[in-house]
Amino acid sequence: MxxxxxxxxxxxxxxxxxxxxxxxxxxxxxxxxxxxxxxxxxxxxxxxxxxxxxxxxxxxxxxxxxxxxxxRTRGIERIATDAGVVLRVQAGETWDDLVEYAVQHNLAGIEALSGIPGSVGAAPIQNIGAYGQELSSVLLGVELLDVDTGERSHVSASALGLGYRTSVLKRHGGADADRDAVVLSVDLLLTEADDGVGRPIAYAQLASALGVELGERVELMRVREAVLALRRSKGMILDPDDRDTCSAGSFFTNPIVPEAAARALPSDAPRWPLGEPDDSATVIPLDGSSDIIAPPPITGAVRPHVKLSAAWLIEHARIERGFHLPGSRAAISSKHTLALTNRGNARSSDIAALARFVQARVQAEFGITLQPEPVLIDIEL
Ligand SMILES: Cc1cc2nc3c(=O)[nH]c(=O)nc-3n(C[C@H](O)[C@H](O)[C@H](O)COP(=O)(O)OP(=O)(O)OC[C@H]3O[C@@H](n4cnc5c(N)ncnc54)[C@H](O)[C@@H]3O)c2cc1C
CATH class of the missing domain: 3.30.43.10 (Uridine Diphospho-n-acetylenolpyruvylglucosamine Reductase, domain 2)
Structure with a gap:
């Protein structure tokens, strides 16, 4: 009720x-x-x-x-299909409980998404991703309740505009979503892993933690445990005894810029040319005041874009882990440059001031405006 x-x-x-x-x-x-x-x-x-x-x-x-x-709605329904096992999951289920359920039932596809906090219903909102997996690779569709019509409908994943930390359902910053709707349930298509092994490992750091090559397949439970351990070392698993986990995860997305803009950065700046399936992404424009001018559109050709590391940009704008503004209770995590944390009794204004400071430093140094990843409620950056 x-x-x-x-x-x-x-x-x-x-x-x-x-x-x-x-x-x-x-x-x-x-x-x-x-x-x-x-x-x-x-x-x-x-x-x-x-x-x-x-x-x-x-x-x-x-x-x-x-x-x-x-x-806080609950329920996981298992539906067998020719293509694999579909899990229909109510929006209020806890995401990581679902991952644990899948791993325990030998269902592959979300094991590398272990430890991400939050609810199942919010997972499509920003197309959660980590350690080489992304929700979009297993999401069949969602049941939505649309605000405009008040109607319930099943909508396929292809209609959700899923990209890098985005979808048509997300209120970027505090702006309106392209589609104003509430997710009631989520359908995931997972692979039944009779041999108990997961999808090929697609993230170098995870492969190294597991002691395997990229592309190898590893037991689901081993993948889950390795991801949880990696996340814990970065303060990315909620832990009431660890203030570094008092965050909204990564506060800024990795900027996606035209190749020409990426070329203007120092040669050691990490960059990933886009094109891989899990990188079909929204392009985050460079700020209008930037010195870097995007090249004109090339008719008939796809202009290459490049994903940059927000963490590298922040660190090279000389903002170190643990940094805080004088007198503020908000600080950069001591374990993860991208996490803004509440050290106890921080105000929302402390968080916003720190976020603005980071943006301003990166803008001044590199001409790139970092975009916030969380949804902001009556907060302006
Ligand atoms: C320590 C930490 C680590 C994190 N690591 C990752 C990571 O590795 N990868 C990643 O992608 N994210 C990560 N996140 C971000 C976050 O966990 C995810 O975005 C998660 O999906 C948010 O779920 P939630 O239920 O907490 O969302 P909420 O904060 O409750 O809501 C987020 C937005 O979604 C809307 N919303 C929520 N539920 C629904 C619904 N049913 N229908 C429509 N709109 C809805 C809300 O109105 C709000 O706008 C991390 C966060 C933390 C704190």
């Missing part, structure tokens, strides 16, 4: 630990009820938002206007 809850501050419901209380809060534990409640909400013009695990949301400390709906 959906129920009205006393509004809890978002500082207690988000992993970064900032954010004020909403005017009103609903908790939805059943999908049909979630639908009824949302449709009722949409009949008024009052603001609303949904929240899963709060691990990709950074909200203002001011009161959040309107209603926050916490999605």
């Amino acid at each position: 959906s129920e009205l809850a006393d509004p809890t501050p978002l500082s207690e419901l988000t992993t970064l630990g900032v954010g004020g209380a909403p005017e009103r809060m609903l908790v939805a534990t059943e999908t049909d009820d979630l639908v009824d409640q949302l449709i009722e909400l949409w009949q008024t013009d009052a603001p609303w938002m949904v929240l899963g695990g709060g691990s990709n949301t950074v909200a203002t400390d001011d009161e959040i206007p309107g209603t926050v709906v916490l999605i």
